[in-house]
Amino acid sequence: MKGGKDARKGLFISPIENGTVIDHITAGEALNVLRIIGITGTTQESISVATNVESGKIGLKDIVKIKNRELRKEEVDRIALIAPRASINIIRNYKVWVKKGVEIPAEVIGIVRCPNPGCISNTNEPIQSCFLVQAKGLRCVYCDWLISKDITSHIM
Amino acid sequence: MRHIISIRDLNRGEIDEVLDQAQDLQTHPYNPQALKGKILGLLFFEPSTRTRMSFASAVARLGGQSISMDSVEASSMVKGETLADTIRVVSGYVDAIVLRHPKEGAARLASEFAQVPVINAGDGAGQHPSQTLLDLFTIRQSMPLEGISVGLLGDLRYGRTAHSLAHALSLYGATLHTISPKGLELPSGLASELRDGGTEVIEHDDVLEVVKDLDVLYVTRIQRERFPDSSSYFKVASSYRVTPELLAGVRTHLVVLHPLPRVNEIDPRVDRLPYARYFEQSANGIPVRMAMLLRVME
Numbered sequence: 001m002k003g004g005k006d007a008r009k010g011l012f013i014s015p016i017e018n019g020t021v022i023d024h025i026t027a028g029e030a031l032n033v034l035r036i037i038g039i040t041g042t043t044q045e046s047i048s049v050a051t052n053v054e055s056g057k058i059g060l061k062d063i064v065k066i067k068n069r070e071l072r073k074e075e076v077d078r079i080a081l082i083a084p085r086a087s088i089n090i091i092r093n094y095k096v097w098v099k100k101g102v103e104i105p106a107e108v109i110g111i112v113r114c115p116n117p118g119c120i121s122n123t124n125e126p127i128q129s130c131f132l133v134q135a136k137g138l139r140c141v142y143c144d145w146l147i148s149k150d151i152t153s154h155i156m
Numbered sequence: 157m158r159h160i161i162s163i164r165d166l167n168r169g170e171i172d173e174v175l176d177q178a179q180d181l182q183t184h185p186y187n188p189q190a191l192k193g194k195i196l197g198l199l200f201f202e203p204s205t206r207t208r209m210s211f212a213s214a215v216a217r218l219g220g221q222s223i224s225m226d227s228v229e230a231s232s233m234v235k236g237e238t239l240a241d242t243i244r245v246v247s248g249y250v251d252a253i254v255l256r257h258p259k260e261g262a263a264r265l266a267s268e269f270a271q272v273p274v275i276n277a278g279d280g281a282g283q284h285p286s287q288t289l290l291d292l293f294t295i296r297q298s299m300p301l302e303g304i305s306v307g308l309l310g311d312l313r314y315g316r317t318a319h320s321l322a323h324a325l326s327l328y329g330a331t332l333h334t335i336s337p338k339g340l341e342l343p344s345g346l347a348s349e350l351r352d353g354g355t356e357v358i359e360h361d362d363v364l365e366v367v368k369d370l371d372v373l374y375v376t377r378i379q380r381e382r383f384p385d386s387s388s389y390f391k392v393a394s395s396y397r398v399t400p401e402l403l404a405g406v407r408t409h410l411v412v413l414h415p416l417p418r419v420n421e422i423d424p425r426v427d428r429l430p431y432a433r434y435f436e437q438s439a440n441g442i443p444v445r446m447a448m449l450l451r452v453m454e
Contacts, residue, residue, distance in 0.1 A: 116282045120261040125238050127265055136349075142261025143282055144164070146345050 013048040019067045021089040021096075022079065027052050029083050030062035032152045036111075037071065045069055058085055078111050080104045081138075081151050098106045104133055111148065112138060112154045119143040129156075159267040159274045160284040163293040163320045168327040175293050178440070179448040186446075191220030194453050197250035198224035199242070201233065201257045202446070206416065206438060207277050207286070211254045214445035220453070223250065242267045247271040252453045255279075259322055273452035281316050287415055288320040290444040294437040295372055298411050301328040309335045309363055310376035310421060312342040314409045318376050319346055326355040333370065335363045337392045340382065363396070368406055373398070373431075375414045375421050399423040403431060413437050 014026045025033055030049050039045055046067035055061040062083075070090050079086050080102035090098040110128035114121045121142045131138035137148035147154055160166075166174075180186070197217040200208050212222045233242065239257065240381050243266045244400060253270055255263050256277040263276030263283070295301060305326055313336055322332055322342070332355060334342050341347075341359070350357050352400040360366050367373065375398055383389035397420060398412065414422055414434040426432050 116260060118258075118260045120239070120257075120259040120265050120279075123238075123259060125265055126240050127268070140261065142264045143280075144162070144260075148345070 010149045013063065013065060015051045015094055016048075016065050016067045016091055017094055019065065019069050019091055021087060022064045022066075022071075022083075022092055024055065024058055025062035025064065025079075025083040025086045026058075027060035029064055029135070029152075030064050032082055033062070033064055033079055033086070035156050036082065036152075037075045039066070039067075045131045074111075076100070076102050077105050077108070078155065081108065081111070081155070106133055107131065107141075108133060108138060110150065111156060113156050114140045114143060114145055115147060115154055116140065116143050116145040119145060157273055159263075159268055159270075160285050160448055160452060161274065161276045162261045163285045163288045163324050164283075166285070171289065171292065171324065171327070173449060174289055174444070175296060175445050177450065178289075178293050178443040181446050182440075182443040184190060186218075188217065189219035190450060191215060191218040191453055194220040195451070196220055196222040196238050196449065197246050197253045197272075198225065199246060199253055199257075200223050200257045201239075201262075202256075202278070203278070204256055206286075206441065207256065208254075209273075210441040211277065211286075211449075214442050215449055218446055219443070220251075220449070224342050239265060241250060243274075244271075252449065255428070262309070265407045273299040275448060275452060276357075278316070281314055283320055284316050285320060286441070286445055286448055289448065290437060290440045291317070291321050291374070291413060291415070292324055293440050293444050294413060294433055297413060297436075297440075298409060298433070299371060301325070301330070303331075304332065304371040305330045305331045305369055306372040306374060307333045307335060307363065307366055307370045308374050309398070310374070311340045311378045311382065312336040312376070313340045315381065318374065321365050321374060321424065322346065322350060322355075322357075326350050326353055327410040329355075331356045331358070333358050333360055333366045335360045335366070335396070337396065339380065340378065363398075363402065367402060371407060373410060373412045375412065375418070377414075377417070377419055377421055393420055396398070397421060397423060398426055398454075400425050400429060403429060406431065 030051050042111050048065040052060045052064040076088055086102050089096045108131045119142055130141045137146050139146050213223050252273045254275045254277045257264050258280050259330045260280040260282035262279040267274045308318050347357050378393050379391045410431045411433045412431045416438055
């Protein structure tokens with residue numbers, strides 16, 4: 001079994017038996033993280049959210065715990081766009097089974113909608129949106145549109 | 157397989173190669189059978205006269221043939237077929253595709269589905285690389301492209317030719333002077349990208365401020381539909397009109413260009429002045445498009 005730390009000790013919100021803990025989320029972004037991974041008021045998961053928790057590492061942070069759901073790689077990539085320092089802990093039987101950081105990918109495929117209404121990616125063509133991750137933001141590979149701020153509001 | 161989708165995909169060396177080849181084609185005998193047996197598909201989902209005709213002419217001069225859709229209304233698009241499917245089907249009929257489409261990024265999408273090379277002939281407000289190449293070609297007939305001072309006049313917000321040209325000129329160390337009506341300025345993202353890349357971009361309120369310092373004046377159409385009413389359009393359009401009086405005292409080698417069609421931006425009296433090069437510019441579409449076709453089809 002990977003990881004050995006007893007997750008029941010010293011945590012701000014109650015531990016989960018199985019599921020995912022997303023730690024070190026940029027303070028204030030927890031609800032956006034939930035939106036990115038598709039958890040809304042209508043989904044069934046049990047969720048705990050802590051915001052503006054003291055963290056030695058990044059000052060204040062948010063934490064999200066999702067019961068009985070293990071995040072997949074592409075979901076983790078989505079989170080990286082708004083919480084680049086987040087860490088993902090997959091929990092099994094109260095133990096950290098896998099711990100991984102998030103990595104901002106070189107390309108963001110099928111996650112962000114191009115804000116340009118004239119872009120071919122906003123039609124019924126059989127393609128997914130595709131953005132190159134650049135220093136100044138996300139650039140649409142189809143129409144060159146640059147999303148330089150408020151990436152969250154463009155996430156599908 | 158080579159596609160020509162955006163001027164951004166070409167580096168300076170590749171642009172020079174196309175321009176050199178176009179110059180050879182224009183000034184030396186060439187093989188009129190170079191594309192014999194090849195068929196070019198002209199897929200125009202938007203109206204175009206000169207771009208479509210000049211590609212058809214270019215392939216014919218090289219011994220190839222072209223086929224085209226009759227109209228969008230007659231195409232499968234009205235039945236709801238995706239562009240991706242149209243491209244896959246037409247790929248089986250032709251050796252290369254020239255595409256004009258109202259959606260930005262359409263040519264990039266086409267290149268992902270095509271089994272043959274795709275040349276972008278304009279995608280919405282996006283890219284139109286053959287226009288940029290022939291603009292550069294026309295300037296180069298009069299002066300080297302390095303370090304020139306270029307005025308971009310007119311609708312710089314929606315004018316795709318101005319965007320592509322600005323980007324291409326930045327590869328040659330040009331200084332760009334922009335003169336546009338309020339609300340039709342060069343998009344700030346593009347301006348800052350050019351500046352970050354080391355290009356000097358200077359905004360002016362009035363073309364008179366700068367016209368005497370220019371090597372090239374690139375005029376674009378101000379579209380009436382960008383204005384709420386006719387009177388505000390005419391008021392703005394008249395203040396951006398190029399006249400013989402405006403050009404009094406300019407540099408003797410000044411080149412005035414316009415991607416055409418023009419409406420009122422250039423006084424017809426300017427046509428007779430030595431600066432007027434827009435009809436040569438249009439004719440240069442043939443050798444430049446021949447060079448592009450040879451690049452992707454030969």
